[in-house]
Amino acid sequence: MFNKILIANRGEIAVRIIRACRNMGIRSVAVYSKEDQNSLHVQLADQRICIGEGPARNSYLNMDRIIQAAHNMGADAIHPGFGFLSENSEFVRKCQENGITFIGPEPDVIDKMGNKSQARTTMMEAGVPVVPGTKEPVYDAAVGKELADQIGYPVMIKASSGGGGKGMRVAKNEVEFESQFNMAQMESANAFGDDTMYIEKYIENPRHVEIQIMADKHGNVVALGDRDCSVQRNHQKLIEESPSPAITDKVREEMNRCAVLAAKTVGYTNAGTIEYIVDASGAFYFMEMNTRIQVEHGVTEMVTGTDLIVEQIRVAMDEPLSFTQEDILFRGHAIECRINAEIPEKNFMPSPGVVENIHLPAGNGVRVDTALYTGYRIPTEYDSMIAKVIVHAPTREAAIMKMRSALDEMVILGVDTNLDFQYKMMRHPVFVEGKADTGFIGRLMRLSDD
Ligand code: ADP
Numbered sequence: 001m002f003n004k005i006l007i008a009n010r011g012e013i014a015v016r017i018i019r020a021c022r023n024m025g026i027r028s029v030a031v032y033s034k035e036d037q038n039s040l041h042v043q044l045a046d047q048r049i050c051i052g053e054g055p056a057r058n059s060y061l062n063m064d065r066i067i068q069a070a071h072n073m074g075a076d077a078i079h080p081g082f083g084f085l086s087e088n089s090e091f092v093r094k095c096q097e098n099g100i101t102f103i104g105p106e107p108d109v110i111d112k113m114g115n116k117s118q119a120r121t122t123m124m125e126a127g128v129p130v131v132p133g134t135k136e137p138v139y140d141a142a143v144g145k146e147l148a149d150q151i152g153y154p155v156m157i158k159a160s161s162g163g164g165g166k167g168m169r170v171a172k173n174e175v176e177f178e179s180q181f182n183m184a185q186m187e188s189a190n191a192f193g194d195d196t197m198y199i200e201k202y203i204e205n206p207r208h209v210e211i212q213i214m215a216d217k218h219g220n221v222v223a224l225g226d227r228d229c230s231v232q233r234n235h236q237k238l239i240e241e242s243p244s245p246a247i248t249d250k251v252r253e254e255m256n257r258c259a260v261l262a263a264k265t266v267g268y269t270n271a272g273t274i275e276y277i278v279d280a281s282g283a284f285y286f287m288e289m290n291t292r293i294q295v296e297h298g299v300t301e302m303v304t305g306t307d308l309i310v311e312q313i314r315v316a317m318d319e320p321l322s323f324t325q326e327d328i329l330f331r332g333h334a335i336e337c338r339i340n341a342e343i344p345e346k347n348f349m350p351s352p353g354v355v356e357n358i359h360l361p362a363g364n365g366v367r368v369d370t371a372l373y374t375g376y377r378i379p380t381e382y383d384s385m386i387a388k389v390i391v392h393a394p395t396r397e398a399a400i401m402k403m404r405s406a407l408d409e410m411v412i413l414g415v416d417t418n419l420d421f422q423y424k425m426m427r428h429p430v431f432v433e434g435k436a437d438t439g440f441i442g443r444l445m446r447l448s449d450d
Contacts, residue, residue, distance in 0.1 A: 002026050002077045002101070002317060006070045007045070009081030010060060012371045012388065013295075014041035017079045020309035029073045031066060033059035035379040040371040047073055054381045060084045063091045070100050077101040077316060079309075083383070086292040087114055087163075103316040105270050105291050112266050113289040117160040117198040123286045126265040128258045131156075131277060131285040133200035141181040147199055148177050154202035157181050159188030159195075165235030166191045170202050203285075205437040207246045207278040208232065211259035212300045214271055214311055216321045221263045223256035224300050224308075225330050231431065233348050233441045238418075239425060240296035241335040242303050245396060245434030251282055262289065271297070271312050295338070295388065298369060302334035302392040332392055333399040337407065337422040339370075339387040341378050344421040347445070350384040353377070356414030361406035365392040368410075378415060386417070396434070400426055 006029040007017045014030060018041060021028040030045035035054035042048045049069045052059035059065070061084055070078055078100055080086035089107035096102065104110075113119045117137050120130050133151055137160060138144045148155045148171060157180055159167025167188030171180040181197065189195045212224040228244030229237045243252065259274040271293045276284040297308045306323065314322060342348045355376045360368045370387035372378075378386060389406050393399040407423045428444075430436050 002313065004029060004046075004073065004075045005077045005079055005103070005313070006031060006066070006073060006075035007041070007079050007081065008060065008066050008085055009079070009083070010036055010039060010041055010371075010382065012369045012386075013081040013293075015044055015371045016369055017081060017309055018044050020307065020313065023307075024310060024313060026313070029069070029075050031060070031069050033381075035381050038376065040373060040376070049073055054379065056084065056381065063088075063094055066091075067094055067098050067100065070095075071098070075100065077103055077313075079103040079313070080292065082292050082294060087290070089114065101316050103270070103312050105268055105272065109266050109268055110291045113268075113272075113291050115160050115196075116158065116162060116288050117196065119289060120198065120286070122266060123262055126261055128262050128265075128286045129284065131200040131203065131287065134198045137196045138198055139195060141178045141185075144181050144197065144199055145174065145177045149174060151199060151201050153177075154204075156200045156202045157184045158198055158200060159184060159192060160198060161192035161194040161196065162188060163192075167197075168235065203277050203279045205280060205439055206230075207244070208237075208275065208287075208438055209244045209247060209255065209278050209284065210273050210275040211255050212271070212273055212294075212297065212308070213259050213263050213268070214306075214308065214315070214321060215263050215269050216315045217269050217318055218320050220321050220324070221260045221268070222321055222323060222325050222328060223259050224304050224306065224328060226252055226255060227296055227299050229296065230438050231425065231436050231440060232438050233344075233445075235438075237296065238338055238441065239336065239422070239431070240299050241333065241396070241399070242299045243330065243333065246278060247282060247284075251278075251284060255284055258286070262286070270315050271308055295385070296336055298367060298388060298390045299334045299336045302365075302367070302390060303330050303332060304328050305331065332394045333396045334390060334392045335396075335399045335403050336388055336390045337403060337425075338385050338418075339389060339410075339412070339422065340384040340418050341386050341415045342384045342418055343416045344418050344445075345448075348418070350380070351416035352380045352384070353415040355412060357411065358413070359409065359411040360387075361389065361409040363406075365402060366406050367391070372412070386412075386415075389422075400432060 004027040089110040092107040169180040169184040231239035391402040
């Protein structure tokens, strides 16, 4: 049993984890940067410790400071949340060397799945369908072009170490291949310090559907169903829902089966997500695995009646999962809208500032995860996501109605947000009919530009 958990994160996910610790009777330690000294997670935790200056590399990404903080505060485990150090195997190894439990998978497994081209190969060998493309890493544009010619255009050029949509370019034909490859490779070298690339068939108007899994250290792997995350802007998710309106139960079952197979193949433990891309015919392909809790985990919690953060902590304490596959029953429909401090009309430009007033929706089946409060100054340093509104209702139609009502009630004064944009999404016929693919928002914004 852990006595104290240090949360190596900030914002709403830090608050979410602190609450889970409270529910389990475990003490919590918040770490914070100087920019964040008035943040909610700092106030809510049982203890707090400053770990440096505002820029993440000087605080939330500073491994040694965080380990030192855990020692100083007597924490026996670290929950990384998402982003920051959550998928950093070097950090996990440092935790282990210092006798601190990292709440997440083993470092070797993170390495295996974190490298996207290596993960592709592993999944191919396990019999999980992957997007048709290269088997070996590609470093050179001329070699890449030959392979792209074989795969057939359009192709997607991707960075092995990529994430957050960086280091990813489409080449529509052989003429633009070389420049797109060089651009993606340069972006990857700059952002990730790695120029290893791979090439995939570009799937036209795909859906993004992912499976949540949970695995313990006793060999149990449970699939917790799917989330459709097709509504994206600049390859970043804006709306997530479960179950996906785009797939049949047969496809769903197969996706769950492959996710469990994938987790078992690599000896996965703790929470993870298998992301698939789904083409217009309903065929699905493995895209990548996220070896951490995700932003949109609440959607799964609503339809399965689980607490994934509590489950993560239990698994890290070597306990068996508190449920079997048979225990997991899917009830109703859940939708999440991410609320960002941004201006949709200006290509979703971040727009931080002081929250002058705030009213949050509530009620039957309405959940809001946020670290906002009246008077809070949203820092410029970090992500623009400031709240997640999640609703649960018996059917998709009822969930959409509930989300409209929740967003209608929600007020955030003082900063620009995408609240109105999300409100419009909930009324847009393409979303309402369950037909939004990953290019939907991009096409919509280009139309309104004309
Ligand atoms: P990241 O790790 O940077 O988020 P992903 O590999 O998860 O990158 O891809 C992000 C998004 O890019 C996907 O959700 C999808 O919308 C789009 N995408 C990725 N691969 C392809 C592909 N082969 N064809 C079409 N779209 C793709």
